[in-house]
Amino acid sequence: MEDLDTLVLRQAAQWRDGGLAAVLVTVARTWGSSPRPPGSLMAINARGETVGSVSGGCIEDDLIQRIRDEGIDAVCARQRPVLLRYGVSADQAHRFGLPCGGTVELVLEPLQAHSLIPELLAACTARQSVERRLHLTSGQVSLRPADADGLPRQEGEEFITPFGPRARLLLIGAGDLARFMAEMAGSLGFEVLVCDPRAEQQASWNLPGVTVSPEMPDDLVQRMRPDARTAVVALTHDPKIDDLALMEALQSEAFYVAAIGSRRTALLRRERLAQHFGMNAKALERLRSPAGLYIGSKTPAEIALSIMAELVACKNGVTLPPQAQVEGGKAAQAPQKGLRGTA
Incomplete structure (x- = not known):
């Protein structure tokens, strides 16, 4: 049985191999209480199917509706990642089922050939520790050796997510x-x-x-x-x-x-x-x-x-x-x- 993050990445790669457009969602940062920690992954395909979770609640429903409203082909054609923040107001926190005072920032990334998902999966399978560096303007991705542990972080125009081998x-x-x-x-x-x-x-x-x-x-x-x-x-x-x-x-x-x-x-x-x-x-x-x-x-x-x-x-x-x-x-x-x- 695979861990959830590997399952999300593998399913997203399979969707793309099958010709389905897909978006990868990553919890970038959290403030206060939040249902899922930074680094949690979710993927959504063109049919509105999902794997993984970023809140375990209504945020997923809102994300699916946002992508349906815009059209996933239009989202993926844009190629540029988008930052979204949920829970800024008390009303929004209540609406999306976030704990009192909780705020979640997400990165929505249209997956492309240059997203390097198969290469990331191969590194994880080989028990290598890498960091995935996503350029927030161009959508380009690079993989570099890294420590096994750590939290996602932003350095300038790059959003960096560490990936370590499975326990x-x-x-x-x-x-x-x-x-x-x-x-x-x-x-x-x-x-x-x-x-x-x-x-x-x-x-x-x-x-x-x-x-x-x-x-x-x-x-x-x-x-x-x-x-x-x-x-x-x-x-x-x-x-x-x-x-x-x-x-x-x-x-x-x-x-x-x-x-x-x-x-x-x-x-x-x-x-x-x-x-x-x-x-x-x-x-x-x-x-x-x-x-x-x-x-x-x-x-x-x-x-x-x-x-x-x-x-x-x-x-x-x-x-x-x-x-x-x-x-x-x-x-x-x-x-x-x-x-x-x-x-």
Whole structure:
């Protein structure tokens, strides 16, 4: 499953390949509260069909009507991007369903051959970080290497939007928990890989968009070279499968490395990684185990939700208090139980 921005770009490219005129809409800036952050994308074609969202409300309806009134062929023939602002007045904010005080500035860009959408998609597929520079007078576009993160910005006559590679998630172990996590991660726009050398675990996997590998997990981690947009989660409870992969992941740039298990299991795992594989305390501090947030989870689906919530918080740069995590939460709830309990 693709993330929403990639889906918008791919659909817009397909419309143009099929001879349909299309307009790309980007949230350039916001003030106050707004439903969608800067950089959010939406595309509209000549039939009034849309993909993506810039507000989740009436702004989309107004944009479609504006383009219908002018005629999309006339919009695209003009070639020049247009800036629109919604929510300047209280009446307009109410009309378009914006939160009180919210203002959204949009860039409407008629797509042309020089818009470089296929080239942008290729860069994203290759996990390259680029910035797309749109000249607001001519409509010309260029792509340049850039940092993975950042907000859209305007520099003189250029509107610049950063694009980074999709976040990806490697799940070690192909059981029920991995299936629930894969489904959630796919809906959140992650590229999902599942690794399990056990043939009996691989046999029933058929989730669309999920890559399943029979390699030993440590070999796969070495080969994929996790970057700062990669998460690795060990789910098998088997040290022969998990430990070496965790060791490799903890020495990579992966933004999230975790393993399931009880608090006692987590303690024993850290001891093994330190004593048998020579991992130092700094590297082991990066290991999130027991994985997840403390929500009293019992079933595989609930545990998957717990882990994905922590993972997404980490991806978004949110620092959570220790009591929000499984270990701290359980200790606070039932300190007399010591190290007993599940993740």
